[in-house]
Amino acid sequence: MTELSGLFFYLVSVLIAGGIYALLCLALNIQWGMGGLFNAGIVGFFAIGAYTSAILTTPETAKHLGGFELPIFAGLIGAAIIAGVTGWAVARICVRLKSDYLAMASIGIAEILRLVIVNESWLTNGSLGISGIPRPFGEYTAGRPADLVFLAYVWLIVLIVYLVATRLYNSPWGRSLRAIRDNEASAAAAGKNVERFRTQTFVIGCAFMGVAGALSAHYFRFLSPSATDPLLVTFLVWVMLMAGGSGNNRGAIVGALGIWALWSVTEIFTNRLPPEWATRSSFIRMLLVGLLLQYVLQKFRAGILPEKSPPLHFEDEAERPAPEK
Amino acid sequence: MSALLSVRGLSAGYGGPPIIEDVSFDVEENEIAVILGPNGAGKSTVLKTIFALTSVTGGAIDFHGTSLVGRKTSTLVTIGISAVPQSRNIFPHLSVDENLDVGTYAAPPADPAATRENVLELFPDLRAKLKQPAGELSGGQRQMVALGRALMCEPKLMLLDEPTAGLSPAYLERIFDLLLDIRKTGVTILLVEQNARQALQIADHGHVLVNGRNFASGTGKALLADENVRRSFLGGAAA
Amino acid sequence: MIDFINFYLFPALAIGSVYALGAVGISMIFGILRFAHFAHGDLMTLGAYGVLAAAAVLPFNSVLLLPFGIVLAIVAALLVDKIFYQPLRQLPTIYTVISSFGVALIFRSLVQLVWGSQNQVYGSGGVRPPLIFFDAIRVSALHVQAIVATAVIALCLHFFLSRTKTGRSMRAVSDDPELAQVAGLDTEKVVRWTWIIGAALAAVAGLFAGMDTSAHPNLGWNLLLPMFAAAILGGIGKPMGAMAGGFIIGLAEELSSYPWIGDQALISPSYKTAVAFVIMIVLLIVRPQGLFKGRLL
Ligand SMILES: Nc1ncnc2c1ncn2[C@@H]1O[C@H](COP(=O)(O)OP(=O)(O)OP(=O)(O)O)[C@@H](O)[C@H]1O
Ligand SMILES: [Mg+2]
Numbered sequence: 001m002t003e004l005s006g007l008f009f010y011l012v013s014v015l016i017a018g019g020i021y022a023l024l025c026l027a028l029n030i031q032w033g034m035g036g037l038f039n040a041g042i043v044g045f046f047a048i049g050a051y052t053s054a055i056l057t058t059p060e061t062a063k064h065l066g067g068f069e070l071p072i073f074a075g076l077i078g079a080a081i082i083a084g085v086t087g088w089a090v091a092r093i094c095v096r097l098k099s100d101y102l103a104m105a106s107i108g109i110a111e112i113l114r115l116v117i118v119n120e121s122w123l124t125n126g127s128l129g130i131s132g133i134p135r136p137f138g139e140y141t142a143g144r145p146a147d148l149v150f151l152a153y154v155w156l157i158v159l160i161v162y163l164v165a166t167r168l169y170n171s172p173w174g175r176s177l178r179a180i181r182d183n184e185a186s187a188a189a190a191g192k193n194v195e196r197f198r199t200q201t202f203v204i205g206c207a208f209m210g211v212a213g214a215l216s217a218h219y220f221r222f223l224s225p226s227a228t229d230p231l232l233v234t235f236l237v238w239v240m241l242m243a244g245g246s247g248n249n250r251g252a253i254v255g256a257l258g259i260w261a262l263w264s265v266t267e268i269f270t271n272r273l274p275p276e277w278a279t280r281s282s283f284i285r286m287l288l289v290g291l292l293l294q295y296v297l298q299k300f301r302a303g304i305l306p307e308k309s310p311p312l313h314f315e316d317e318a319e320r321p322a323p324e325k
Numbered sequence: 326m327s328a329l330l331s332v333r334g335l336s337a338g339y340g341g342p343p344i345i346e347d348v349s350f351d352v353e354e355n356e357i358a359v360i361l362g363p364n365g366a367g368k369s370t371v372l373k374t375i376f377a378l379t380s381v382t383g384g385a386i387d388f389h390g391t392s393l394v395g396r397k398t399s400t401l402v403t404i405g406i407s408a409v410p411q412s413r414n415i416f417p418h419l420s421v422d423e424n425l426d427v428g429t430y431a432a433p434p435a436d437p438a439a440t441r442e443n444v445l446e447l448f449p450d451l452r453a454k455l456k457q458p459a460g461e462l463s464g465g466q467r468q469m470v471a472l473g474r475a476l477m478c479e480p481k482l483m484l485l486d487e488p489t490a491g492l493s494p495a496y497l498e499r500i501f502d503l504l505l506d507i508r509k510t511g512v513t514i515l516l517v518e519q520n521a522r523q524a525l526q527i528a529d530h531g532h533v534l535v536n537g538r539n540f541a542s543g544t545g546k547a548l549l550a551d552e553n554v555r556r557s558f559l560g561g562a563a564a
Numbered sequence: 565m566i567d568f569i570n571f572y573l574f575p576a577l578a579i580g581s582v583y584a585l586g587a588v589g590i591s592m593i594f595g596i597l598r599f600a601h602f603a604h605g606d607l608m609t610l611g612a613y614g615v616l617a618a619a620a621v622l623p624f625n626s627v628l629l630l631p632f633g634i635v636l637a638i639v640a641a642l643l644v645d646k647i648f649y650q651p652l653r654q655l656p657t658i659y660t661v662i663s664s665f666g667v668a669l670i671f672r673s674l675v676q677l678v679w680g681s682q683n684q685v686y687g688s689g690g691v692r693p694p695l696i697f698f699d700a701i702r703v704s705a706l707h708v709q710a711i712v713a714t715a716v717i718a719l720c721l722h723f724f725l726s727r728t729k730t731g732r733s734m735r736a737v738s739d740d741p742e743l744a745q746v747a748g749l750d751t752e753k754v755v756r757w758t759w760i761i762g763a764a765l766a767a768v769a770g771l772f773a774g775m776d777t778s779a780h781p782n783l784g785w786n787l788l789l790p791m792f793a794a795a796i797l798g799g800i801g802k803p804m805g806a807m808a809g810g811f812i813i814g815l816a817e818e819l820s821s822y823p824w825i826g827d828q829a830l831i832s833p834s835y836k837t838a839v840a841f842v843i844m845i846v847l848l849i850v851r852p853q854g855l856f857k858g859r860l861l
Contacts, residue, residue: 038658040602040665093848099658100600101848103665104792107602108841111789119834235669238662283676290670294648297663376746402748410746416739418801419732427736430729431748474747 005144012147016219018260019154020212024237025244025252026158026165027208033247033307034174035201036181037095040103042209043233044110047117048086049079049210050217050227054130055123057218061132064125072136076157076214083210084203091202095195102202114228129224133217154215158253161208165249168204177201178247231286236263239289242296245303254304263289328387329354329513330375330482335384337374343382344370345537352482352530357504357514359524359545362534368517369411371534372484375515376408377401388482402431405481409488411517414471417460421451424459424470428477437477444473447506465496472503482513489520501527525549570702572822578707578776580814581714585769586787587794587806587813588721589762595738595801596758599657602664603644604766604791605784606671611637611767612774612783613675616684626686626775627709633767640671641763642756668785675781683778710772717765718807725803730757738801790817790840796847799854809854813840 024042031037039045053075060067070078090109094102117124124130135146136153168174177197180187188194217223236259244255263285270281296303328351338344345367352358360368373379375386377398386393393401407428416424425441434440445452448469454462459470468488475483488504489497497520504514505527518524525531528545533554541554548554586608593601614636618629644667652659694702725731730753737744737754744751766784774783794813798805817836821829831839847854 036658038661093845097848097852100661101796101852103602103661104600104789104796105845105848108789108792108844112838112841115835115838119832231669235666238665242662280677283673283681286673287670287677290666290673293666293669294663297659297666298648298651301659378746398745399748399750407748408746410743413740413743416736416743418739419735423726423732423735427732427744427747427749430733431750478748 009144009147012151014261014264016147016151016154017216017264018257019151019158020216020219021237021240021256021260022158022253023154023161023212023215024209024233025241025256026161026249027205027212028237028241029246029249029252030165030168030208031202031205032241033249033252034169034177034181035198035205036099037091037198037202037205038099038103039106039202039205040234041106041108041110041230042237043228043230044106044113045083045087045206045209046213046216046233047110047113047228048083049213050223051117051124051130051213052082052210053079053214054133054217054223057134058130058132063128064121064130065123066130072134072218075218076211079210079214080207081210083213084207087206088199088203090206091199095198095202110228110230110234114225117225117228124225127225129222130217131222133221133223135218135221150219154219157211157215161211162249162253169249173197173200235289235293236260239293239296241303242293243300243303245305245307247307248303248305251303251305251307258304259292328352329389330515331385331387332371332375333385333387335371335374335386336382337370337379337384338382339370339379343537344379345374345534347384348534348537348539349384350530350532350539350542352513352515355508355511355513356529357508357516357527358530358532359516359518359521359528360532360534361518361521361524361548362540366534367537368534369486370537372408372486372515372517376406376484399431402478402480405432405479406484407475407478407480407482408484409471409475409486411486411490414486415459415462415467415474418458420456421459421462421470422455424474425477428474432478434477434479440477440479443510444476447476447503448473465492465499468492468500469503472500472507476507476512480512482515483507485514485516487517487519489518497523522549566701568822572818574703574707574711576815576818577811578704578710578772578814579818580811581710582769582773582776582787582810583790583794583814584714584807584810585717585765585772586784586791587798587810588803589766590791591795591798591800591803591806592734592738592758592762594795595803596734596741596754597649597657597660598741599660599664600792601762602661602788603667603671604762605786605788606668606675607637607641607763607766608770608773608784608787609675609779609781610640610671610770610784611763612770612779613679614767615771616679616686616774616779619686626771630768630771633771634764637763637767637770638760641759641766644670645755645759672781672785679781681781683780685778686775706772706775710776713768713772714807717768718804721761721807722804724761730754734758786837789837789844790814793840793844793847796844796852797854799856802854802856805854805856808856813843816840816843 028039028042031039055066056068056070056078057072057075058066059069086109090105094105118127135150137149141149176192180192180194180197184194240255240259241252243259245251266285270278273281330352333349335348336343336346348371360371362368370379374381375393377396381394416427419427425444429437450466451469451473454466459467462470472488489500492500501523508514516524525545525548531545531548532542533540541548541551586604590601590604611633614633615626615629618632619626622629648663648667649660652663694704695708696702725735733749734754734757736749737751770784773787790813794809795806797812798809817839820831820839821833821836824830
């Protein structure tokens with residue numbers, strides 16, 4: 001019996017983390033899948049969101065900035081805003097350049113944030129981290145049932161973000177964006193403000209990444225610089241989106257759950273290995289994630305659920321202005 | 326077997342719809358042949374197709390009686406064909422000397438130093454500029470560098486895409502004179518030109534292309550005299 | 565003043581050498597293959613560990629074992645190009661960037677798998693006495709080695725790029741790949757040499773970086789940002805510019821923590837990497853083509 005409920009709650013924990021990854025994937029899908037923007041610093045925006053929400057919602061302490069004790073939902077909003085503003089600054093500088101520069105700058109932001117988080121103890125309590133982060137409805141629930149509540153909370157947000165992302169994808173805005181992604185020159189020729197579209201995309205994606213970060217802080221109730229590990233956030237999310245199907249929001253969720261399930265299942269096995277192998281096994285898993293990404297890039301670019309609409313061009317669109325001859 | 330280059334029923338494009346269709350013409354040994362036509366007619370595409378830079382969907386290209394279809398560009402250079410593209414035809418950050426040197430890499434001439442000397446004889450203006458980055462030269466000088474680079478592999482056939490684009494009338498005449506000089510050294514030239522009238526005056530044969538298809542062919546003189554061609558392409562009365 | 569030279573200037577030039585050697589490769593790959601190579605730092609790590617592995621069996625000074633690191637890095641780079649990057653060449657380069665991002669992970673996990681993730685030091689571990697000039701200037705022998713080696717490499721590279729057929733072909737492809745194809749240049753050979761040189765220099769840089777502190781799996785990844793900054797500073801496709809950029813970034817990082825005003829470090833040493841990042845951002849805003857009129861990607 002306890003075996004079974006243990007298994008059940010293990011599943012719950014996998015689904016909670018899977019939901020947070022689904023959020024990250026949806027966010028990345030807005031940036032990459034729709035906008036063709038390469039964000040290599042997902043973890044940075046995730047961390048901003050996590051720390052923002054943690055600082056906004058925790059009770060007064062001498063260890064770090066805080067004491068605002070705002071409701072959790074306000075923490076999530078704050079996380080979205082701060083992550084979005086940071087994304088805006090990065091995008092402003094980089095979107096007019098080739099996407100490689102955006103990749104470098106976003107990695108840079110992630111690295112700098114890591115430095116700030118580790119070094120600015122007044123703000124983040126450094127490597128000791130922030131504890132006592134509240135859970136939503138934490139005052140009514142405790143123990144394992146609380147995980148169920150949190151599971152519902154996370155997936156509710158996933159649902160909202162999914163609906164928003166789908167609306168965006170099918171809106172005129174999303175169509176223009178995809179047209180820009182597929183053929184920047186003709187989009188620019190058709191009078192689209194390419195830079196503005198891209199900046200907006202990047203900001204929206206970063207804001208959602210911030211929300212995902214916030215949720216993970218509230219889930220673990222504790223936040224330390226180890227949450228800013230690029231491997232577990234940036235890399236994994238890229239693999240998830242590529243495998244799930246860039247450009248397809250459902251693909252993003254499927255990819256997140258699928259890869260996270262794989263990651264978790266392999267962990268069960270490797271945890272049973274003898275200790276001298278157990279430490280190495282995490283490297284083997286990393287290696288496999290890296291290889292999986294290469295495989296997907298080469299042989300499986302469309303992903304499990306490929307993008308449905310064919311690439312858009314301005315030639316297809318009714319709103320296209322008459323070409324000058 | 327008589328023509329140096331023979332193009333038969335050639336169709337080609339860039340992966341999408343065909344840009345040129347059923348194009349045929351011959352280029353005789355040691356002549357200057359010119360391809361004329363309005364913008365977008367597919368003139369550059371014909372040259373690129375001969376030089377294996379597009380995808381051929383039909384027809385034949387024979388050089389010295391052997392087929393060129395399916396060869397790699399670098400192979401074409403080694404069998405004696407060189408080309409100068411319409412735009413971006415020099416390496417701007419390489420010096421003039423290095424630009425010329427790069428021309429020898431794919432098919433090294435027997436005596437590179439002598440070849441270089443011959444090329445500089447044709448383009449004496451370049452002598453003073455040898456150490457300068459080619460990107461810092463004037464438009465006309467750049468065309469000379471481009472032609473020089475293409476000559477450095479001692480080609481039998483040169484494919485030139487609008488070597489006079491953007492040049493003043495005076496410079497244009499110099500380039501045309503140079504082409505005649507180049508031909509004297511035994512090189513065959515297939516040229517694309519916008520300055521139809523002048524080009525036909527130096528050309529042995531002309532081929533007019535419209536919408537990717539043959540429109541008219543003939544000797545330079547015949548085309549200059551042809552009423553139809555004159556009205557459509559040469560802007561009115563004969564010179 | 566003497567303190568400035570001993571504790572800031574020479575270390576700055578030494579770390580600048582590391583950046584310079586790494587940035588050259590990044591800049592050449594930028595110029596010829598047209599993508600930002602995110603695995604370059606981890607290529608350095610591989611080079612550093614290659615030497616470490618050789619040092620475990622051969623009783624020589626680590627610098628003499630450098631060829632092992634170089635060979636390991638070159639083989640890794642050529643393999644990765646062949647297996648992972650080349651099939652993506654026809655696609656937009658961003659796919660290759662993503663791929664290189666994954667390759668960085670592959671390299672790092674291999675290093676951890678084979679050598680573990682703890683710090684490892686080179687040689688006997690004993691501290692070598694510094695070299696002393698004019699009774700006052702004390703410089704670590706390693707720093708002198710790094711600076712001299714970098715200078716020699718810069719000279720050789722300059723000669724190679726400007727005088728040899730392969731070097732000139734590389735510059736030609738970097739200048740205009742389409743024209744290079746028209747001129748019949750062997751692009752694949754150029755690509756191969758780009759990897760060989762880039763990887764070899766990365767291994768040298770990795771060894772010096774590792775010997776300066778210790779070798780660890782994140783060694784190269786942590787240097788990636790300043791190297792990108794150096795490559796952009798020098799102008800993409802300008803290897804000599806990247807060299808200069810590396811030294812400039814190294815100097816800027818180290819000198820930013822000199823107590824220029826009062827006795828406090830101007831900028832806390834823990835934010836050294838941020839200095840490189842800020843330089844990169846400022847460049848991207850005001851002069852993305854770099855100091856030496858390089859290209860934009
Ligand atoms: N790389 C390419 N990819 C796709 N289409 C192309 C490409 N280059 C040219 N085209 C198309 O092929 C057609 C013919 O182009 P081409 O350059 O051969 O014309 P042209 O006769 O040389 O014109 P111009 O006198 O302006 O140089 C044009 O409609 C052009 O849009
Ligand atoms: Mg043309």
